[in-house]
Amino acid sequence: MARIVMKFGGTSVADIARIRNVARHVKREVEAGHEVAVVVSAMSGKTNELVGWVKDASKAEGSNFNIYDAREYDTVVASGEQVTSGLLALVLQSMGVHARSWQGWQIPIRTDNAHGAARIADIDGSFLVQRFGEGQVAVIAGFQGIGPDNRIATLGRGGSDTSAVAIAAAVKADRCDIYTDVDGVYTTDPRIEPKARRLARISFEEMLEMASLGAKVLQVRSVELAMVHKVRTFVRSSFEDPDAPGMGDIDNPPGTLICDEDEIVEQQVVTGIAYAKDEAQISLRRVSDRPGVAAGIFGPLAEAGINVDMIVQNISEDGSFTDMTFTVPSADVGKSLSVLEKVKETIGYDAVQHDDGMSKVSVIGIGMRSHAGVAATAFKALSEKGINIRAITTSEIKISILIDGPYTELAVRTLHSVYGLDKQ
Amino acid sequence: MARIVMKFGGTSVADIARIRNVARHVKREVEAGHEVAVVVSAMSGKTNELVGWVKDASKAEGSNFNIYDAREYDTVVASGEQVTSGLLALVLQSMGVHARSWQGWQIPIRTDNAHGAARIADIDGSFLVQRFGEGQVAVIAGFQGIGPDNRIATLGRGGSDTSAVAIAAAVKADRCDIYTDVDGVYTTDPRIEPKARRLARISFEEMLEMASLGAKVLQVRSVELAMVHKVRTFVRSSFEDPDAPGMGDIDNPPGTLICDEDEIVEQQVVTGIAYAKDEAQISLRRVSDRPGVAAGIFGPLAEAGINVDMIVQNISEDGSFTDMTFTVPSADVGKSLSVLEKVKETIGYDAVQHDDGMSKVSVIGIGMRSHAGVAATAFKALSEKGINIRAITTSEIKISILIDGPYTELAVRTLHSVYGLDKQ
Numbered sequence: 006m007a008r009i010v011m012k013f014g015g016t017s018v019a020d021i022a023r024i025r026n027v028a029r030h031v032k033r034e035v036e037a038g039h040e041v042a043v044v045v046s047a048m049s050g051k052t053n054e055l056v057g058w059v060k061d062a063s064k065a066e067g068s069n070f071n072i073y074d075a076r077e078y079d080t081v082v083a084s085g086e087q088v089t090s091g092l093l094a095l096v097l098q099s100m101g102v103h104a105r106s107w108q109g110w111q112i113p114i115r116t117d118n119a120h121g122a123a124r125i126a127d128i129d130g131s132f133l134v135q136r137f138g139e140g141q142v143a144v145i146a147g148f149q150g151i152g153p154d155n156r157i158a159t160l161g162r163g164g165s166d167t168s169a170v171a172i173a174a175a176v177k178a179d180r181c182d183i184y185t186d187v188d189g190v191y192t193t194d195p196r197i198e199p200k201a202r203r204l205a206r207i208s209f210e211e212m213l214e215m216a217s218l219g220a221k222v223l224q225v226r227s228v229e230l231a232m233v234h235k236v237r238t239f240v241r242s243s244f245e246d247p248d249a250p251g252m253g254d255i256d257n258p259p260g261t262l263i264c265d266e267d268e269i270v271e272q273q274v275v276t277g278i279a280y281a282k283d284e285a286q287i288s289l290r291r292v293s294d295r296p297g298v299a300a301g302i303f304g305p306l307a308e309a310g311i312n313v314d315m316i317v318q319n320i321s322e323d324g325s326f327t328d329m330t331f332t333v334p335s336a337d338v339g340k341s342l343s344v345l346e347k348v349k350e351t352i353g354y355d356a357v358q359h360d361d362g363m364s365k366v367s368v369i370g371i372g373m374r375s376h377a378g379v380a381a382t383a384f385k386a387l388s389e390k391g392i393n394i395r396a397i398t399t400s401e402i403k404i405s406i407l408i409d410g411p412y413t414e415l416a417v418r419t420l421h422s423v424y425g426l427d428k429q
Numbered sequence: 430m431a432r433i434v435m436k437f438g439g440t441s442v443a444d445i446a447r448i449r450n451v452a453r454h455v456k457r458e459v460e461a462g463h464e465v466a467v468v469v470s471a472m473s474g475k476t477n478e479l480v481g482w483v484k485d486a487s488k489a490e491g492s493n494f495n496i497y498d499a500r501e502y503d504t505v506v507a508s509g510e511q512v513t514s515g516l517l518a519l520v521l522q523s524m525g526v527h528a529r530s531w532q533g534w535q536i537p538i539r540t541d542n543a544h545g546a547a548r549i550a551d552i553d554g555s556f557l558v559q560r561f562g563e564g565q566v567a568v569i570a571g572f573q574g575i576g577p578d579n580r581i582a583t584l585g586r587g588g589s590d591t592s593a594v595a596i597a598a599a600v601k602a603d604r605c606d607i608y609t610d611v612d613g614v615y616t617t618d619p620r621i622e623p624k625a626r627r628l629a630r631i632s633f634e635e636m637l638e639m640a641s642l643g644a645k646v647l648q649v650r651s652v653e654l655a656m657v658h659k660v661r662t663f664v665r666s667s668f669e670d671p672d673a674p675g676m677g678d679i680d681n682p683p684g685t686l687i688c689d690e691d692e693i694v695e696q697q698v699v700t701g702i703a704y705a706k707d708e709a710q711i712s713l714r715r716v717s718d719r720p721g722v723a724a725g726i727f728g729p730l731a732e733a734g735i736n737v738d739m740i741v742q743n744i745s746e747d748g749s750f751t752d753m754t755f756t757v758p759s760a761d762v763g764k765s766l767s768v769l770e771k772v773k774e775t776i777g778y779d780a781v782q783h784d785d786g787m788s789k790v791s792v793i794g795i796g797m798r799s800h801a802g803v804a805a806t807a808f809k810a811l812s813e814k815g816i817n818i819r820a821i822t823t824s825e826i827k828i829s830i831l832i833d834g835p836y837t838e839l840a841v842r843t844l845h846s847v848y849g850l851d852k853q
Binding site: 021024055058059061062063064065073074076077078080081084087088090091092093094095096098099100105106108110111155156157 | 445448479482483485486487488489497498500501502504505508509511512514515516517518519520522523524529530532534535579580581
């Protein structure tokens with residue numbers, strides 16, 4: 006007997022037929038004797054519809070100005086998951102599975118007061134655990150909790166993953182299964198490299214780098230939370246036949262296990278190749294090299310809501326001026342330039358250069374820590390294909406390389422091959 | 430300064446444009462210096478969509494059998510009002526009106542445990558009153574509260590009227606305005622009699638008879654509740670220009686005031702003519718006339734969910750047998766006959782006769798109590814038009830007459846005229 010949290014996203018619960026399929030996955034685990042909590046998203050499309058209404062409603066007549074009370078946003082948008090939780094409980098009951106729905110405020114899942122993007126502060130798992138003892142499946146509305154103001158608070162887009170992991174931690178689940186429209190985490194994007202393989206296991210740290218770099222399988226915050234609480238998290242497909250052989254395997258179901266690196270016996274040097282397109286490079290030339298200058302640049306950009314990714318600064322030749330290069334999403338170039346123009350006096354720089362249509366490819370692997378020459382292998386392989394490297398940043402388990410956009414696919418395939426990821 | 434509860438139904442909040450119109454009604458009252466709580470229904474069509482999903486979800490595969498957990502039904506269906514409450518709060522905010530949404534569980538509106546058709550047990554109005562003091566408009570999701578099991582409980586279809594009246598009683602409102610798609614209560618159905626006039630005032634008792642007889646303006650339970658708590662209730666139109674002259678009149682807004690009969694200075698003998706089509710008459714011949722026989726007939730019918738309306742029993746000639754006539758909705762005739770067949774032995778009767786396609790027309794008026802000859806006037810007028818009377822029942826303030834369906838419109842117009850209702 007194990008205790009399992011199962012999470013199903015919007016496309017998996019898009020209509021009653023699909024909810025019925027989800028219920029079959031749940032029933033399989035219940036019949037195997039496990040204690041089960043299910044976390045559900047809104048039916049696909051619903052959240053967008055509700056958000057659209059919120060935007061329409063909050064627009065003053067004849068104005069395009071659009072700010073809204075995040076508490077009302079939460080009240081409206083959280084209704085999507087509320088509906089799915091009730092429907093799945095009903096379908097389970099119709100299949101003879103003892104189930105009930107739970108809203109965030111009933112459990113309760115307590116959050117902070119940051120409506121619209123709240124963080125979970127505390128989950129009281131005692132009710133759920135008591136019901137497990139009575140053989141009842143808990144069907145929990147994801148993406149939401151209750152704030153200190155006694156109002157519904159949502160966790161931000163994709164928050165149902167976070168709900169699932171947090172609940173798994175609260176009830177000390179043996180496993181948290183994230184059912185999604187892909188069947189696991191791959192060594193790279195299979196649309197670019199058909200030889201990409203599904204990983205059986207990946208460490209939390211690697212998954213964090215993969216997720217934030219564009220392998221958009223799991224919300225980054227949910228992986229952070231899983232890492233902190235050591236929640237063993239499976240990424241698996243909701244569209245496979247729920248009763249196919251092996252689906253109920255408690256130790257090794259089909260999918261990718263995200264886990265502590267201790268659980269990964271045979272470490273690969275490199276685990277995966279990620280990429281992000283539509284990056285723009287911005288360089289400030291002859292920035293005066295004094296303490297506080299980086300804060301002077303990136304503080305205002307952050308305040309403007311611009312997501313700066315790579316940052317490269319070289320040591321200046323003579324100690325008085327330096328060049329500063331960073332990347333932003335291409336869509337934010339205009340906004341970035343106008344922010345930089347405004348703070349030009351404060352920072353003091355000669356010129357701004359920018360170039361968009363860039364891509365970032367990244368090599369990720371915990372094994373890098375103990376293996377020398379991983380970066381050199383990448384540089385050599387790219388150079389042999391004539392791919393020009395614009396900028397490089399590295400961390401302990403990741404090397405990111407900025408290249409010209411049109412070379413993205415070639416670079417991904419080259420790196421995937423050079424580290425042997427296309428071989429079993 | 431007055432304290433006003435305003436209620437808007439589904440067609441009044443069908444989309445953002447209409448919600449904006451509703452907000453203008455609210456803003457008008459706020460700007461007049463009143464304290465305002467608003468109760469909203471789900472956007473029109475939403476409740477049906479949600480109920481449809483519940484039915485689909487609870488249907489076991491390959492079966493037409495459809496029972497469902499009313500608690501899950503409530504969780505799903507109540508989301509409709511939750512959405513509207515948030516959206517109206519947002520629109521009000523965009524117009525500069527200080528507003529927030531309230532769900533039943535937040536106020537709280539406590540109900541009994543009869544999920545799907547719960548009754549309000551208690552409303553704590555203290556939060557609302559406190560917020561009135563801060564100048565905040567309360568936008569309340571109608572149709573729902575929280576049960577003793579800490580789960581959402583809905584009040585049954587049309588329950589938002591009941592929510593509004595109950596909240597008006599809890600906060601001791603001066604007035605409860607029910608905004609709907611008609612602009613008041615009429616002396617009869619204007620589609621049948623174009624000379625029908627809008628009543629300025631009608632007593633609770635008369636409204637109860639009007640409502641249950643087919644003048645479907647207000648849910649019957651809400652009128653009962655208004656009568657018990659003496660909540661002055663206005664029925665008025667949400668589709669009129671919110672800023673038209675007189676709309677903000679605190680004593681006499683356009684519409685019909687439902688109030689205690691003491692408030693109605695000039696009593697008319699007859700207030701209105703109601704009707705109900707598609708009635709069927711069922712007669713049991715030679716029923717043995719002994720104590721308990723009526724219970725033996727109507728008990729089983731009630732258990733089968735059949736809504737018996739008129740009941741007529743004549744004193745038997747020789748004290749041993751009697752005839753029993755009653756009406757049911759035409760759609761329930763088959764079911765009624767099979768129930769009667771089952772209890773034939775227990776009751777003991779000779780034969781069942783039935784006849785559908787009947788209508789019931791009713792004359793309603795508190796003035797009847799003190800005026801003789803009201804019934805005789807009706808009988809004479811109908812007879813002059815050659816309309817055959819099948820059965821008659823009377824109460825203190827109502828005379829109901831069963832006639833053949835095709836004469837409905839003629840009977841309504843005849844009675845409307847004979848009591849002078851078409852004259853100012």
